[in-house]
Amino acid sequence: MLSAKPWKLDAIARLLLSLIIFMFAGSLVASTIYYVGAGGKVAARFFLLGSSALVFLGATLVLISRRWTLENLRWRLIVLMICLYTGMGLWAWAQKIAGPAPPGHPPWQMIIGTLSFQGAVLLLSVLFVRWHQVTWREAFGLSNHWHQAILFGALAALIFFPVASWLQRASVELMKGVLHLHVKGEEQLAVQTLRHAVSWLDQVTLGAVTILLVPAGEEVLFRGILYPWIKRAGFPRLALWGTALLFAGIHWTAMIFLPLFVLALLLTGLYEKTNNLLSPITAHAMFNALNFTMLCLQQRAATPH
Numbered sequence: 001m002l003s004a005k006p007w008k009l010d011a012i013a014r015l016l017l018s019l020i021i022f023m024f025a026g027s028l029v030a031s032t033i034y035y036v037g038a039g040g041k042v043a044a045r046f047f048l049l050g051s052s053a054l055v056f057l058g059a060t061l062v063l064i065s066r067r068w069t070l071e072n073l074r075w076r077l078i079v080l081m082i083c084l085y086t087g088m089g090l091w092a093w094a095q096k097i098a099g100p101a102p103p104g105h106p107p108w109q110m111i112i113g114t115l116s117f118q119g120a121v122l123l124l125s126v127l128f129v130r131w132h133q134v135t136w137r138e139a140f141g142l143s144n145h146w147h148q149a150i151l152f153g154a155l156a157a158l159i160f161f162p163v164a165s166w167l168q169r170a171s172v173e174l175m176k177g178v179l180h181l182h183v184k185g186e187e188q189l190a191v192q193t194l195r196h197a198v199s200w201l202d203q204v205t206l207g208a209v210t211i212l213l214v215p216a217g218e219e220v221l222f223r224g225i226l227y228p229w230i231k232r233a234g235f236p237r238l239a240l241w242g243t244a245l246l247f248a249g250i251h252w253t254a255m256i257f258l259p260l261f262v263l264a265l266l267l268t269g270l271y272e273k274t275n276n277l278l279s280p281i282t283a284h285a286m287f288n289a290l291n292f293t294m295l296c297l298q299q300r301a302a303t304p305h
Contacts, residue, residue: 140220153270
């Protein structure tokens with residue numbers, strides 16, 4: 001059974017707000033690459049706005065990481081709101097100048113997006129456990145029968161992989177036949193990203209990001225932090241179903257929503273069973289590895305020789 005976690009509300013708020021800021025910063029970096037790579041005239045105003053936005057967002061991060069007391073709460077909250085909204089406003093202005101992104105999904109786009117979300121989660125989690133004065137082993141049970149936890153996770157992924165494929169096909173048929181919705185190709189974004197990964201280095205990097213960084217970051221956030229916090233607050237059902245819905249929803253693809261939702265329930269069950277976050281991380285990593293391998297094989301077969 002999963003042990004109780006002493007996660008505090010202020011630490012959760014700091015983590016989530018900091019994560020949002022990292023995502024804004026990642027979007028700004030991607031827009032900068034878009035703008036320069038498009039080959040157009042580089043506007044000094046864009047870089048001035050972008051760098052200013054990063055300064056204000058960075059100042060917001062510094063304020064979030066500081067210790068807050070009742071004495072400094074009012075003025076720090078005011079300064080934080082000024083820095084946050086100024087940074088977001090400058091970000092929106094810079095994005096407007098940059099214009100729409102060019103077509104296609106190059107590998108660096110996925111890498112930047114992953115670093116600004118899953119990578120940021122891992123970075124912020126270092127501060128998160130420090131705020132609670134616990135170690136990573138204590139926070140996520142990493143030393144609790146870790147051999148058994150990894151084995152359970154690997155077996156669960158192998159069993160669930162064909163089930164996920166069936167759930168995805170069933171979702172597509174439901175949307176087409178019953179709901180009469182038009183759906184696109186099931187792996188369109190991933191296929192386009194792999195198509196642009198022309199070098200072996202790009203492919204290895206995408207594989208490492210997909211198999212290692214993404215599962216670790218998402219499991220720490222959804223299973224390691226949010227699920228036990230909501231459960232301890234007295235809402236075990238909301239913790240289970242809510243985090244599963246959120247996990248499936250962040251992938252922004254309707255046709256894989258159902259398999260990812262069921263996967264999230266499975267990953268939560270593994271964490272509850274083993275009391276070790278290595279179990280859902282292993283299952284998530286192996287599930288991604290199987291999907292990535294299958295996608296690479298399909299892409300190779302479709303490429304003319």
